[in-house]
Amino acid sequence: MPTTASAVHPLTDVTASDSTLRRFLHGLPGVDAVGLEARAASLGTRSIKTTAKAYAIDLAISMVDLTTLEGADTPGKVRALGAKAVRPDPTDRTAPATAAVCVYPDMVAVAKEAVAGSGVKIASVATAFPAGRAALDVKLADVRDAVSAGADEVDMVIDRGAFLSGRYLKVYEEIVAVREVCGTAARLKVIFETGELSTYDNIRRASWLGMLAGADFIKTSTGKVAVNATPPNTLLMLEAVRDFRAQTGVQVGVKPAGGIRTTKDAVKFLVLVNETVGEDWLDNHWFRFGASSLLNDLLMQRQKLATGRYSGPDYVTVD
């Protein structure tokens, strides 16, 4: 299986200048919105039942980046979240742990302690999340904070203003700089805020830009705007990582985030993965869900499959 490597591949020279980068990104195949949305919708009609559903639910749980990104976050709240990530269903120890806990940089140390020894990763949104409107020094300091506090993964936002005004090289250089700070200590997830990029062509270009700059994951959104992860934008990003691997041999993960709340939704995303990039991406090293409320629905559906009965929200924990 190809593994993530730093940005040394046949496409390295396209980032030589703003104009070569622009030419490359604008030379990518276009996206027909109607066709993309139709494909995503048709995959959404797959009927997943019984054993396949049980498999999908456990897989989805293991892919959740259990997230709290509130101004009101406290150590107590983060510790509770960590405990839940490690043992999502206290009544059924066969439920898998989530992939990670995702917090602001100042909470990384607390989260790290809460999940110690469990294998659950700590992801931190750095780089002046969610707007990203700060000087590069500030963003890098934010990342440095997170990494030194023990973050295994850094979720960075791109400068959408620079992207939309066509300053692709600036966006590229920022990602490279953050990538350098992450070093080998942390995997880097690059968040595009697809709702703000607005067009599918932009999302494909951003995906390639992020991958060229050395992203380990490309991520749809912050969860803080109106339009977050959707089946079409995730399908498009899956196509991008697939094509990128075919050209460079480098495999990049995908993380839809925001707005995925139900098991039904999560299963639809897994079908997209399964039928677009296949089993190489069907584990939590390569695919994640950024979510705060999805886990409970997955657990309730899991209990229903196991017992034949639907118990209700008081049978799962509120954290």
Place this chain on the structure above:
Amino acid sequence: MASVFEYAPAPESRSVVDIAPSYGLFIDGEFVEAAEGKVFKTVSPSTEEVLSEIAQAGEADVDRAVAAARRAFEKWSALPGSERAKYLFRIARIIQERSRELAVLETLDNGKPIKETRDTDLPLVAAHFFYYAGWADKLEHAGFGASPKPLGVAGQVIPWNFPLLMLAWKIAPALATGNTVVLKPAETTPLSALFFADICRQAGLPKGVVNILPGYGDTGAALVAHPDVNKVAFTGSTGVGKEIARTVAGTRKKLTLELGGKGANIVFDDAPIDQAVEGIVTGIFFNQGQVCCAGSRLLVQESIQDELLDSLKRRLSTLRLGDPLDKNTDIGAINSAEQLARITSLVEKGTAEGAEPWSPECELPSSGYWFAPTLFTNVTQAHTIARDEIFGPVLSVLTFRTPDEAVAKANNTQYGLSAGIWTEKGSRILAVANKLRAGVVWSNTFNKFDPTSPFGGYKESGFGREGGRHGLEAYLDV
């Protein structure tokens, strides 16, 4: 293809449809035996199970049905359009209410996936009745004169690939314009037409307005030749279409023919590749390629040939072939043993002529009629598989270098039903579409149907248009 994420079977229940052990002909509002007492069996293509025994109409039955339609015509055509519209709206609503039942029935009798009958066929069937119901009281505004008149009795012969949808294309405009109908469904797929007969009764449609005569080619021939039929409409093979044209020549009957095709799907180097791949798949593997307007010739610009073919092959490997009643099935069964034999022999011919076949790893069920999705590379205009209609899940891939060459190759066929253009450049879409000699040209999509949009062919793909305002003309004395 084995995967870590296997979908458990999700079969649609057969219990929603109740198929009787035998069916009669539907004449003058009643189910009746055939005069000669002949019957034939209809089987499920995916299992070869006998579904029912069907009365086979002969010449005497055609006489009876046409006479019933003639009697009904007097009253039906004299009804105000708004009254005819009420019946059509009622039929459309009953089709919607019974759509799950009809979708399962169609899948059992035809072999196509439930996904297609449920999500494509039935919604379109209802939409056609709704659409033409809307026209029934507005015919004077359709652009065919101040008070256009119906023709009389319409003799209609439909194929097995979209049994209920083709019925809707034929019957809805005929009734809306005040004609009465004698329809012969295909011998391999008569059931949904007989269920439709029941829907006509449920809707209280006056007796004799719609008559259904299952049978083989000779039944169709008798219907077409019947002296009291005023209008003939046929969808099917070009060979039979030519026979019909000879029969009708010199009579006063009006004729529309919707025949074979060998549609070109043209992919330029600036196309949205991922969506083009989906469009190619829809173009040729929808309904196992048993579609007259299928995009069975892929014309790809040489510069992106390798990239596109890699993508296409990868995509074909994810197609799921099997039980058509499973909601996850993409490719169902071929409609009949006869059709399977035809596909097989053309594919053998393609290989013998030097084209290279490719199919994804694919396990075929042990009973029923199945053919794995196949694409041929190294195909030229001189190959049989680039010229003859295969009517199966077989794609011929050709290349071109310039837009002019693409147009020349696309038009270099005896057919002219459909074509597709894939490019991100709007001006190229318009320029190329204007030069393509095909009844329908899709751009950045394929196999999209809508009751408001006229459909029909150039050259040996037939003449006349069905659907839309244009579809009214075929049933009016204009």
